Amino acid sequence: MTVNIWFCGGCNPRYDRGDFARRLIQNYPELQFVYNAVQDTDVVILLCGCSAACARVPEDYGTCGRIIVCEAEASDKVRKFLDGIISGLE
Secondary structure, eight states: EEEEEEEOOOOOOOSSSHHHHHHHHHOOOSSSSSSSSSSSEEEEEEEOOTTTTOOOTTTTOSSSEEHHHHHHEEEHHHHHHHHHHHHHHH
16 A cells, blocks of 8 residues: 655644654555655645645545644554554455
């Protein structure tokens, strides 16, 4: 499964989005991760630096699902999201 980690522009970051992405990748070595891919992937994780969440990803990206992250504390939310998709594919 390919996961597209899409970063916002970073104009008002409230947490370290790069660190969030690194920890995510470490926790899911079985998944293939790409960054800001301009193509459809199975999953899109949009890492927004603040609650404005103004970044946009094309609506048809993320055939299995997509999630918007606006805070570092969302790691459990992302884990549940990915685990749900992975278990649905098995």
